[in-house]
Amino acid sequence: MLFSYFMRGEEERIFLEKMPIDLYYGPGSSPCRIVLLAAKSIGVELNLIPLNLMEQEYLKPEFVKINPQHTVPTINDNGFVMWESRAIIKYLQDAYGKNESLYPKDAKKRAVVDQRLFFDRDLYAHFHEVYNKKTFSGSPPDPANVETANKDLAFLDKILETSEYVAGDHLTLADLSLVVQISNLEAVKHDVSLKM
Ligand SMILES: N[C@@H](CCC(=O)N[C@@H](CS)C(=O)NCC(=O)O)C(=O)O
Incomplete structure (x- = not known):
């Protein structure tokens, strides 16, 4: 197991060591669905953390600490926190998109x-x-x-x-x-x- 880990290429090792991207979301929320749909199309895996919007779980101190504006969707990519659905999808595409088709560089x-x-x-x-x-x-x-x-x-x-x-x-x-x-x-x- 350890042997095969060290036999892997540098890129794959970095990938394996990286934690998945957390997505704080409310099921059914429109801006959250934008991120879920785009992440699928870009090919990024997200660690889904649901917040109950009816119960105002977005006001929990631990979430407000991450996003003082307390809105979902919010992502945490290994310490890089971002909110606003359209800003998030542009970031995910730029950081992880395999080609520029969804968001051209021109x-x-x-x-x-x-x-x-x-x-x-x-x-x-x-x-x-x-x-x-x-x-x-x-x-x-x-x-x-x-x-x-x-x-x-x-x-x-x-x-x-x-x-x-x-x-x-x-x-x-x-x-x-x-x-x-x-x-x-x-x-x-x-x-x-x-x-x-
Ligand atoms: N413009 C924002 C809208 C985000 C937003 O308003 N999300 C709602 C849920 S649909 C929310 O988090 N409400 C809780 C709050 O505003 O404190 C985006 O596109 O991400």
């Missing part, structure tokens, strides 16, 4: 992916104004919020008029991020066919 191509990721952040926030604790407990959403959110869908349609993918001619991190939001809309039966 400045212009990368900028397009980044623009779509920021667009997705806004889309997520706008739909959060429509579907939240208040509206799920019966209050009707403010029509102005619905209009703003639907406008984002119309912009997305526009982007997809010329390409099957949101940032160029192949799948990128931006598709993986946006698809989480769009699948949520299917789950709440939002009419995504609405045109502005």
